[in-house]
Amino acid sequence: MGRKRVFPWRWRLAAMVLLVLAGGGIWLWWQAQHWTPSRNDFPTQGVLVGAGDGPVDFASLAAVGANFAYIEASRGAEARDAMLSANLRSLMAGALPFGVVHHYDPCVPAERQAANFVTVVPRDGRMLPPAIALDKPARSCDDPAVEAGVESELTTFLNQVEAHTGQRAVLMLSEGFQQAHPIASQIERNLWLERAFLPPDYAGRPFTLWTANPRLWTEASAGPLRWVVVQP
Template identity: 25%
Template sequence: MNILGKFLCVVLLVSLAACGGGRRGPSAVTVGYGAGPQFGDSQPHAWVGGHPYDHPVHGIDISRYQGNIDWGRVRGSGVSFAFIKATEGADHADPNFRRYWYEAGQARIPRGAYHYFYFCRSGAQQAAWFIANVPRERGAMPPVIDLEWTASKTCPRRPPSDEVLREAKIFKDILHRHYGQRPIIYTTVDFYRDNNLGSWPEEFWLRSVAGHPRIVYPGQPYSFWQYTGTGIVPGVQGNVDLNVFAGGAKQWRLWLSRRLQ
């Protein structure tokens, strides 16, 4: 490929797989952000209402299913942050959390821990479990509470909205007191709608894999947008969730400076 061809592959927002991602299969695309991050998507989406690739600050969220991660390559690819699964319910801890937490820190990637909320345990029990597993560490991003309807066979409950909000508030208030940072709320479209989460004055991380959050969650401010679960990032095996920060590079630096105390 000549110099002009290589340049076009970098600056195009969505390049065909032949421009460097062909080995990932005919449906894969490589995403270019100028001189910034270079990621891919094994199942690219035709975006409506705005494109995640227009955002300059991208990150990943991971759990044990990502296996061994080469954090140096991850950082080199342009990843600006990582959310790492720590706990679920009141008795499950991700077996890779502590390793990922340490390795991401060594690679100087800003990282935060998230908890998958369970509706068969109280908010207080789950908060105690999270605190037992996640260090209170200077320089960490705020903790995250993942609120979505679970498909778990051991806990198929879908409690009423008032119970959901009550127990989740107990959880986040305990974490706020312990870590000194208000937790970020991760949620999905149906859970957000079913439980009127728009009434909460909290910082949000929104999942929306088929349209821009301004369309899917009209009027809802947010800091992070999870836009695909089929991302491809150098240093991570297989598919990985990709996310963007809602602001530009200057806003990202300001956001970090206020939280990495």
């Protein structure tokens, strides 16, 4: 009979350490997938959804703690979110407060984008203030005139959108856009900032909304959703 192989104690210790680390990594991953900020700090919390999230059960979202929902509506001068009509129908039939998001394209004239927005977004006094997503810096347009006129064009767009909705818009401002164009100090609107797990401070003034977890798993959707909180 061959001798039974005995592994050195160092190998056994290393294997145990690896198992502990793997278990800790899985636990941290699970925590990240299900983390939301404390309700003591942020009593009002909700979601941002669009076509990329697939069908969403808004009634179930309310049941798991969402106090509001924002849905992606339009982009640039022509695009509209593929789930906009279905999401609007569901939200208008329910009790969850909701608003819409337009993804602003600095390469496209303000009037054309505003025309797209007012065409696809109904005028409804029940809706939350519209949010304007600013995540594409004007330098991507390769046009110095466009880059120089970002503030002016954005102001024109905001005036037309706000005339349609009857409410001042919220600027959903990415860190990259703010670094390229210090809009937070140039245009006085409430800010919606983004940073996973840690409160963002890149705008130089307080935020009103914060995308705190960009991949939160709930029973209301087949995939992760963007979880948003409101500054009390």
